[in-house]
Amino acid sequence: MNRFTLLPAISMLALFTGRAEAFDRFVEVGEPPECSADSVVRALEGTMCCFSFHEVKRPVTQVYMLEAGGTSALDTYLSPVRYHGYNLSLAGSWSKRLPWGGNSWQMTFDADAGFSRMLNPAKNALMLGFDASFAWGAAWTRTIDTGVSFTAGGSVSAECGVLYLTRNSNNPASAKAALSIAATASASYPFRIGRLPVRVSDRVSLPSLSVFFSPQYGETYYEIYLGNRSGLAHFGWWGNRFCIDNLLAFDLDIGPSALRLGYRYTLRSSWTNSLNTQIQSHSFVVGWIPHGIGLRRNAPSPEAISIYSL
Amino acid sequence: MKANHLLRLVAAVAAIVALTGCHDAPDYKDSAEGNFDALWSIIDSRYCFFEEKDIDWEAIGEKYRSRIDADTRGLKLFNLFGEMLDELQDGHVNLISSFNTSYYRKWWTDYPQNFNLRTLEEYYLDFDWMTTSGIIYKRLTPEIGYIYYPSFSSGISETALDYVFLYLSDCETLIFDVRDNGGGMLTNVERLAGRFITREITGGYIRHKTGPGHNDFSEPYRFTYKPADEARPKWLKPIIILTNRSTFSAANDFIACMKGMDGVTVVGARTGGGGGLPFSSELPNGWSVRFSASPISDRNGNPTEFGIEPDHEVDAPDEELAQGKDAILDYAIALAGQSNQQ
Numbered sequence: 001m002n003r004f005t006l007l008p009a010i011s012m013l014a015l016f017t018g019r020a021e022a023f024d025r026f027v028e029v030g031e032p033p034e035c036s037a038d039s040v041v042r043a044l045e046g047t048m049c050c051f052s053f054h055e056v057k058r059p060v061t062q063v064y065m066l067e068a069g070g071t072s073a074l075d076t077y078l079s080p081v082r083y084h085g086y087n088l089s090l091a092g093s094w095s096k097r098l099p100w101g102g103n104s105w106q107m108t109f110d111a112d113a114g115f116s117r118m119l120n121p122a123k124n125a126l127m128l129g130f131d132a133s134f135a136w137g138a139a140w141t142r143t144i145d146t147g148v149s150f151t152a153g154g155s156v157s158a159e160c161g162v163l164y165l166t167r168n169s170n171n172p173a174s175a176k177a178a179l180s181i182a183a184t185a186s187a188s189y190p191f192r193i194g195r196l197p198v199r200v201s202d203r204v205s206l207p208s209l210s211v212f213f214s215p216q217y218g219e220t221y222y223e224i225y226l227g228n229r230s231g232l233a234h235f236g237w238w239g240n241r242f243c244i245d246n247l248l249a250f251d252l253d254i255g256p257s258a259l260r261l262g263y264r265y266t267l268r269s270s271w272t273n274s275l276n277t278q279i280q281s282h283s284f285v286v287g288w289i290p291h292g293i294g295l296r297r298n299a300p301s302p303e304a305i306s307i308y309s310l
Numbered sequence: 311m312k313a314n315h316l317l318r319l320v321a322a323v324a325a326i327v328a329l330t331g332c333h334d335a336p337d338y339k340d341s342a343e344g345n346f347d348a349l350w351s352i353i354d355s356r357y358c359f360f361e362e363k364d365i366d367w368e369a370i371g372e373k374y375r376s377r378i379d380a381d382t383r384g385l386k387l388f389n390l391f392g393e394m395l396d397e398l399q400d401g402h403v404n405l406i407s408s409f410n411t412s413y414y415r416k417w418w419t420d421y422p423q424n425f426n427l428r429t430l431e432e433y434y435l436d437f438d439w440m441t442t443s444g445i446i447y448k449r450l451t452p453e454i455g456y457i458y459y460p461s462f463s464s465g466i467s468e469t470a471l472d473y474v475f476l477y478l479s480d481c482e483t484l485i486f487d488v489r490d491n492g493g494g495m496l497t498n499v500e501r502l503a504g505r506f507i508t509r510e511i512t513g514g515y516i517r518h519k520t521g522p523g524h525n526d527f528s529e530p531y532r533f534t535y536k537p538a539d540e541a542r543p544k545w546l547k548p549i550i551i552l553t554n555r556s557t558f559s560a561a562n563d564f565i566a567c568m569k570g571m572d573g574v575t576v577v578g579a580r581t582g583g584g585g586g587l588p589f590s591s592e593l594p595n596g597w598s599v600r601f602s603a604s605p606i607s608d609r610n611g612n613p614t615e616f617g618i619e620p621d622h623e624v625d626a627p628d629e630e631l632a633q634g635k636d637a638i639l640d641y642a643i644a645l646a647g648q649s650n651q652q
Contacts, residue, residue, distance in 0.1 A: 074335050076336075079591055080351075080352065081348075081593075120596060121594060167590065170590070171603075218358070218520070218604060219518040220518065220604055222496060222587065223516050226516065226533040228531040273520065278335065
């Protein structure tokens with residue numbers, strides 16, 4: 001096994017999990033005896049000896065969220081009527097400062113997986129939705145004297161999913177897949193409610209250019225299965241594919257962790273091959289931030305949660 | 311300055327809204343008129359055989375829209391819609407509600423049936439046959455194998471086909487009966503055809519709508535069928551396929567694929583057609599509508615929507631069938647006898 005090929009994976013893993021102790025083990029073990037799960041770790045540990053690591057004060061902020069709310073979907077490949085129902089999803093966000101421009105950049109990795117269940121207006125047909133997305137982004141940050149912080153940057157993302165309309169015959173599902181480049185921005189402001197430290201933030205992601213999948217207007221998946229795969233990938237821009245993800249969050253710095261309460265609005269729409277797709281959701285967000293947001297007076301100092309990084 | 315920034319922000323948001331807002335979705339009301347408009351528009355934009363059938367959908371829409379009045383609801387509305395859909399003369403067109411399903415039946419009711427299941431079971435199979443995966447099979451004589459496959463909706467497993475063709479492998483001619491087979495899954499056509507070929511063949515051509523215009527079609531796409539794995543038993547000896555008017559949809563596609571192949575003879579009546587792969591949609595009131603959306607043609611590019619002529623046209627009169635005589639099957643057995651003697 002080429003140990004060097006595994007370096008990016010373990011670097012990302014450590015970066016996003018913030019498990020400094022995992023890195024500590026890098027220096028302890030030598031050559032891996034075989035290719036197994038254990039040996040992979042050992043290989044990585046050995047590999048890391050080849051690089052210079054520094055203790056840095058750029059902690060990883062982790063947020064885990066459960067989201068629930070109302071959703072609606074119109075997909076004219078499946079039906080001309082809009083379906084309404086609820087959605088549930090799990091999301092995670094991991095971010096840390098980057099050593100660029102005097103720590104004025106931060107990178108973020110976001111992942112989420114969701115499920116939705118919707119009915120038509122007559123309430124006699126069921127549509128199910130499944131989706132997952134992953135995004136990596138970097139953003140320039142700036143904090144002004146008032147304590148307000150801003151970020152502006154971009155991200156690359158991959159998303160996939162499906163809408164499944166159980167009553168349809170040869171067009172029962174509408175698959176979704178896209179690779180996107182998005183513009184991102186956020187603003188946050190720390191304040192107190194009584195003695196409770198709170199940070200309010202709003203983060204918006206606006207996929208701007210993409211490559212996405214769509215069948216032709218009346219093309220069945222059977223024809224695609226037969227091998228006709230021409231014209232399925234489309235270049236997307238705001239004129240034919242418009243998506244937005246906006247998260248308004250209140251992070252309450254209670255105890256050793258912080259509680260996130262928020263609202264997320266998402267819209268995924270596209271117009272291609274005379275097919276109209278509009279999927280939007282309004283979700284209540286409950287989240288957990290394991291190490292808090294550092295606003296408490298007795299919050300752990302950055303030194304206490306330092307990590308090792310390249 | 312701040313006001314300028316605000317104006318720019320508002321302009322940017324307006325531009326975004328303008329870019330995306332132009333793709334408004336149809337908003338049909340759940341009323342008699344709203345549901346009518348939805349149904350008419352769905353068919354207008356997605357149905358695939360207007361030109362082949364010379365149908366003036368605009369005129370049909372005006373004719374039936376004028377019949378809507380304040381009392382047009384429920385069953386009356388359903389029947390009006392069903393009548394309008396019957397104008398398409400297509401067995402793949404249905405309106406489906408919780409109380410009824412509309413169905414254009416004239417594609418088979420106006421023709422002789424040419425088949426009687428009871429006659430087959432009693433006088434030709436002696437109430438004694440083998441069955442697996444929806445296939446009925448038997449050796450009619452030591453030289454003639456017989457398969458009756460009543461529906462392509464029944465999933466066929468490769469293992470089941472192995473057993474069927476191993477059991478019949480000593481026969482010299484196979485009679486494959488798809489009379490009254492109303493179709494089902496096209497993947498079954500592919501699987502079955504794979505047992506009759508030794509190399510990849512053209513199964514036919516398929517097109518799809520590329521837009522809402524009546525003539526917005528893709529170029530025909532040639533699809534192929536591959537032979538079954540070499541280890542699996544195949545039938546490469548003469549086959550006589552029996553058809554009637556109720557051989558429809560996927561069964562019709564099976565005939566389109568098989569007819570003209572070496573050793574294949576089609577006997578019976580012209581098939582019922584159904585050469586458009588159906589799509590589904592729905593109306594605001596929850597009724598579902600199914601319709602032909604992707605035309606399929608045979609390997610020579612001929613449309614299959616209007617049925618396929620047999621090589622030997624034979625009728626099995628109802629009165630004979632009632633007396634235990636299936637003239638189409640008798641003809642096939644005689645043909646098999648001649649073939650075996652050669």
